[in-house]
Amino acid sequence: MYTEITDVERLVCIPPAELGEDIDSIVEKLTWETYGGRFGADKSFTVLVKNVRPVGPGRIVHGNGGVHQAVKFDQVVFRPENDEIVEGNVVEIVKFGAFVRFGPLDGLLHVSQVMDDRVDIDENNQRLVGKESGRYLAVGDVVRARVVSIDLNEKNPQESKIGLTMRQIGLGKLQWLDEDNKKKSKGETDERCEEPARMQELQDAGRLRAAQGREG
Numbered sequence: 001m002y003t004e005i006t007d008v009e010r011l012v013c014i015p016p017a018e019l020g021e022d023i024d025s026i027v028e029k030l031t032w033e034t035y036g037g038r039f040g041a042d043k044s045f046t047v048l049v050k051n052v053r054p055v056g057p058g059r060i061v062h063g064n065g066g067v068h069q070a071v072k073f074d075q076v077v078f079r080p081e082n083d084e085i086v087e088g089n090v091v092e093i094v095k096f097g098a099f100v101r102f103g104p105l106d107g108l109l110h111v112s113q114v115m116d117d118r119v120d121i122d123e124n125n126q127r128l129v130g131k132e133s134g135r136y137l138a139v140g141d142v143v144r145a146r147v148v149s150i151d152l153n154e155k156n157p158q159e160s161k162i163g164l165t166m167r168q169i170g171l172g173k174l175q176w177l178d179e180d181n182k183k184k185s186k187g188e189t190d191e192r193c194e195e196p197a198r199m200q201e202l203q204d205a206g207r208l209r210a211a212q213g214r215e216g
Contacts, residue, residue, distance in 0.1 A: 013069075045105070080147055144171050
């Protein structure tokens, strides 16, 4: 999902009006404006640019008086992948599902992919509610989901379409998963407690039959 890449080398164009400013500061600002917060050619989204430094002298751009300056920098990129497990926050409830933010992007959790239950939409309270289970999903909830489809919009990253599902084992609202784990642990504990009692009953029954046999 997140990867750090070091010593990336690119070009930035310094406008004439900014040539009198501190070169390091202006190069850092222009590097982020040019390459940060967008997709690269490899479909990775740059979330952080750091350690920006100019490389050699700049080259004057004929016709506008600007300067092309080579720079090196380190960057942190985000790249969603199909079948990847992600955790994120529910940021919006809509009639057809919920939008979940993970990293810098939002994914759609369609109403049919929220849970193994028929889901009703509570528009007044902005919730998706399971008809039989009573479980609900609301803005602010933290969920674990799997990426099932990706259609990235390079020009407008926020318009990218990423499909998610929670209808698989180990996925869902984290509160639900915690409740399920506690129920499972309690069931195993109860079973372990019942086992000695059953063994004792069998032993008692065996002794009783043996005693009855001797009396007969």
